[in-house]
Amino acid sequence: MASIMAPGDKLEEAMAEKRSADNAEQVNRRGRRRSTTAADLERAAFDLFDRHGFDATTVEEIAAAAGISKRTFFRYFESKNDVVWGSFSEQLTVMRERFGRCPEDQPIMDAVRTVVVEFNRFDSTQAPWHRKRMELILGVPALHAHSTLRYREWRDVVAEFVGGRLGLPVRELLPQSVAHAALGVAVAAYEHWLSGPEVELTDVLDRAFRNLATGFAV
DSSP states (O other): OOOOSOHHHHHHHHHHHHHHHHHHHHHHHTTOOOOOSHHHHHHHHHHHHHHHOTTTOOHHHHHHHHTSOHHHHTTTOSSHHHHHHTTHHHHHHHHHHHHHTSOTTSOHHHHHHHHHHHHTOOOTTTHHHHHHHHHHHHHOHHHHHHHHHHHHHHHHHHHHHHHHHHTOOTTSHHHHHHHHHHHHHHHHHHHHHHTOTTSOHHHHHHHHHHHHHTTOOO
16 A cells, blocks of 8 residues: 655654654663563563553553663564564474473373473463463464464474374374364363463363373263
8 A cells, every 4th residue: 555644754754763762772771771681571561461451552562661662672572472472482492302302112192291291380480470471372362363373383393293203294194183182182271271270280281181192081
């Protein structure tokens, strides 16, 4: 779509954006600690999400709350949606490494259960933070489409393990079926966990994956 702004308007808009960025950086030089980590941005964003809601919070507001410019924000995250997922892609590397350490004689579904449970084990100080993250991921409609991409990354890790054990390509039906089933069970367990603070996440996941391994023999 062609712009309706005159060249002078565009120049003024660009200059205003630059002034806004400069002002944010000047705040830091006047004594406010500059946010230099993704974790700092996550904390600032989640505080705004709590107060104003995910949809009503803008990237500009997150950057301002963290004391950085909008330009600097995009050095850490590609979008507001990515802030919610944090370092998910990096954490999947840890998950893949856990699969790599599973004993060769360990049954496949037992290995999947063990790895998923341990991957989701958090100490008492991290659990409330993780609960907030999952409440957003599972509860905010605007995040659902973005979550599809992340879910596929997760399934790929599981399918790689299953395919490797069975000598099958990752995209074959059986590895993909296990990966999709595992994701569905994990999401169901998370939703159950979010339904009550007295529920322990690892216990729910362990029980859910044991049921999956038996083919839900009820």
